[in-house]
Amino acid sequence: MTPSWATGPLGATVTAMRDVKWILLVMALLATSVVIGTLIFVDQSESTTAKRQGALAQFYEPPSPMPQELGTVVRMEPMGVDVPGGTGYRMLYVSQRPDGERAVSGGMLFIPSTPAPAGGRPVVAWAHGTLGMGDACTPSRSKNPLQDTDNWLGEMMNLGWVVVSTDYVGMGTPGPNLYLVAQAEARDVVNSVRAARNVPEAHAGNRFIAWGHSQGGHSSLWTGHLAKSLAPELDLIAVAAAAPAAELNSIIGAQWNTPVGWVIGPEVEQSWPVVYPNLPREGVVTTRGLANSERLANECITVAALEGLARTDLGQDYFVADPLTNKEWAGAGQDQTPLPLPADMPVMIAQSTADEVVLAWPNALLQQSWCSAGSTISMLWLGEVTHQATAVVAGPAVVAWIADRFAGRPAGRTCDVPPPVRAPPQSG
Numbered sequence: 001m002t003p004s005w006a007t008g009p010l011g012a013t014v015t016a017m018r019d020v021k022w023i024l025l026v027m028a029l030l031a032t033s034v035v036i037g038t039l040i041f042v043d044q045s046e047s048t049t050a051k052r053q054g055a056l057a058q059f060y061e062p063p064s065p066m067p068q069e070l071g072t073v074v075r076m077e078p079m080g081v082d083v084p085g086g087t088g089y090r091m092l093y094v095s096q097r098p099d100g101e102r103a104v105s106g107g108m109l110f111i112p113s114t115p116a117p118a119g120g121r122p123v124v125a126w127a128h129g130t131l132g133m134g135d136a137c138t139p140s141r142s143k144n145p146l147q148d149t150d151n152w153l154g155e156m157m158n159l160g161w162v163v164v165s166t167d168y169v170g171m172g173t174p175g176p177n178l179y180l181v182a183q184a185e186a187r188d189v190v191n192s193v194r195a196a197r198n199v200p201e202a203h204a205g206n207r208f209i210a211w212g213h214s215q216g217g218h219s220s221l222w223t224g225h226l227a228k229s230l231a232p233e234l235d236l237i238a239v240a241a242a243a244p245a246a247e248l249n250s251i252i253g254a255q256w257n258t259p260v261g262w263v264i265g266p267e268v269e270q271s272w273p274v275v276y277p278n279l280p281r282e283g284v285v286t287t288r289g290l291a292n293s294e295r296l297a298n299e300c301i302t303v304a305a306l307e308g309l310a311r312t313d314l315g316q317d318y319f320v321a322d323p324l325t326n327k328e329w330a331g332a333g334q335d336q337t338p339l340p341l342p343a344d345m346p347v348m349i350a351q352s353t354a355d356e357v358v359l360a361w362p363n364a365l366l367q368q369s370w371c372s373a374g375s376t377i378s379m380l381w382l383g384e385v386t387h388q389a390t391a392v393v394a395g396p397a398v399v400a401w402i403a404d405r406f407a408g409r410p411a412g413r414t415c416d417v418p419p420p421v422r423a424p425p426q427s428g
Contacts, residue, residue, distance in 0.1 A: 052143065053135045060092060060141070060173050062104045067094050070231075071194020074104060081145055085157030086112045090140040093195035095169050098183035098275065103174070106140045106167035107192050111202050112157045120205030122406045123196055124156055125189050125223070126165040129214030129391075130245075133179070133267060134298040138172030139165060148213055148388075152395030159403060162204045166192040179271040180245065182336055185219035186226040193234055209402050210239045213391035214358060217244025217349075221338040224345045238405040239341070240348040240398050242391040243355055247362035249324055249333040250423075256319045260357055262308030265289065265318040266297040276332045284326050289318040340373035346411035348378045348401045350394035352385035353421055364419035371415035379414045 063074050072094040079088040088110050095105045112121065128148065131137040139145050146153065156163050166188040170177030178184035189210055196204040210227070212220035220239045227236040245251060255261055265285070270293060273279045281290060296304050311318075323329040341347050347370075351363045370377050378401065385393045405411065 049136050049143075053141065056141050057135075059090070060104070060106055060135075062174060066102045066104075068102055070094055070096060070102075070191050071198055073195050073198050076109070076199065079108065079140075079145060083110055083146070083157065084154030085114075086110050086154075086163075088145070089199075090145075091195060091199075092173070093191065093198075095166075095188045095191040097169065098178070098181065098187070103169045105169045105188050105191070106138060106172045107195065108140045108145060108165040108167075109196055109199060109202065110153065110157065110163040110165075111199075112160050112162070114158075114160050116203030117160065121160055121162045121203050123162045123164060123193055123204050123208035124402065125193050125208055125210045125220075126163055127185065127189055127210065127212030127216030127219035127223075128165065128167075129212070129216050129243075129388075130179075130264065130267065130301060131171075132298060132300040132304060133171060133175075133177050133270070134300060135172050137298075137300040138167045140167050141172045148391045150392045150395070152391075152399050155396070155399045156402075159399070161402075161406075162196055162202050164192045164196040164204075176274050177267075177271065178274060179267040180215060180218055180248070180336055181271060181275050182218070182222035182226065182338070183275075185215075186223045187230060189219055189223045190227050190231040190234060190236075194231065206233060207235045207237055207406070209237060209405060211241070211398065211402070212244070213242040214387065215245055217241030217358075218246060218248075218336075218338070220244070221246055221341070221347070224341045224347065225338060236345075238346040238348075238402070238411070240350075240402060242350045242394050242398070243352065243358040243387055244349060244363070245358055246338055246366050248337045249330060250362035250365060251358060252329075252333055253322055253324050254359055254362070254424075255357075256322050256324075257312075257317050259305060259308035259312045261318040262289075262296065262311055263301065263304045266293040266304075269293045270297045272332055276328065279328050279332060280326060284320060284323050284329060286317060286320050288316055340370040340375045341377075343374050343376050346376045346378070346405060348380065348398060350380040350382060350390055350398065352382040352387070352390050352393075354382075354384050355387045355390065357387035360419075360421045361423045364421050365423055367415075367419050371413070376411050376413055377415065378412060379417070379419070381420050 074092040076089050076091040079090050081088050091107050091109050092104050096102050128139050168188045193208050196202050210220035210223040220241050224239040353360045367379050380397055
């Protein structure tokens with residue numbers, strides 16, 4: 001017989017409480033399942049990455065003795081990726097550190113399927129953007145080696161150009177990786193072109209154009225300055241850059257206390273003191289930042305960015321204050337900022353007004369100063385395009401611009417069209 005209380009208000013309350021408990025129990029089990037599933041996924045992902053990198057490790061080991069001829073191809077093998085109109089290879093080649101010491105860099109070489117012309121194929125030297133310093137972040141070692149190449153790599157293959165891409169010395173190979181250091185980046189770019197010319201089936205000529213994104217934009221602009229002295233046998237005829245990290249002090253001054261500070265800061269902190277041994281860290285980088293610098297610098301960009309967002313939301317900064325208030329840091333940033341290119345070195349720069357990493361206004365300042373200096377600069381301003389997508393979106397226009405340079409057509413200037421953004425008042 002059912003008790004009378006079970007059918008009254010008290011019974012309804014007890015039943016409701018039981019329902020709530022069951023709901024809470026089910027929710028807890030679901031949450032636990034999600035956490036366990038996530039941990040299993042992360043563990044499997046890390047295990048898969050570790051296996052992949054372990055399998056590739058031997059390919060990236062430096063030879064002994066080290067060849068002294070720059071651009072020597074130590075190893076090369078097909079990558080097994082689908083390259084429209086061509087074939088992709090990973091390679092290990094000889095480059096050098098700024099002090100001249102020989103070192104190896106990984107890289108990729110893309111060779112068109114069409115027959116090569118009698119005079120050899122034109123070469124495009126691609127320089128990638130910030131990806132993180134870890135082995136798994138390295139383009140030629142990555143599970144997604146063709147990132148940022150949509151919209152332009154296939155078209156370059158169809159036009160019969162060789163495309164060579166440096167990983168940079170110290171990224172996926174023994175370090176240090178000298179991030180945003182011009183004398184290292186430019187060497188890696190020109191030596192990748194030398195390496196392409198040392199591959200007989202590439203039929204690479206000596207004319208090339210440097211093209212890069214973000215950090216790689218910094219690399220390509222500096223290659224415009226340094227290629228002639230570093231590799232006089234090569235003929236660099238133009239440079240192109242998407243969202244280049246060029247006006248470094250303007251970028252640092254605007255981004256030091258944002259999530260970008262947690263992403264870019266550790267890589268700079270790990271790199272610049274190698275070149276600038278008097279560059280102070282204590283008092284410029286927070287204790288928390290120093291404790292996490294090496295780990296974060298080696299995280300791939302997406303993971304580092306997520307942690308940067310979380311730390312910023314918690315009120316944590318990587319830097320104690322704007323590092324430009326320190327004269328050594330300000331001096332290093334200025335030293336690594338490319339000056340205007342001479343008029344005989346055409347340059348194309350694509351920049352989005354919506355970029356939240358390499359902000360638009362520093363490159364608007366670049367446009368104004370380079371125009372005033374007489375540079376042959378063509379600016380392509382984009383709207384509502386993210387930083388990461390800039391090279392992809394600008395790709396077709398860049399290909400057309402490069403084709404005109406290889407064809408010998410005169411380059412124009414867009415200096416009569418003012419930039420669509422201005423520097424904030426506090427930036428001077």
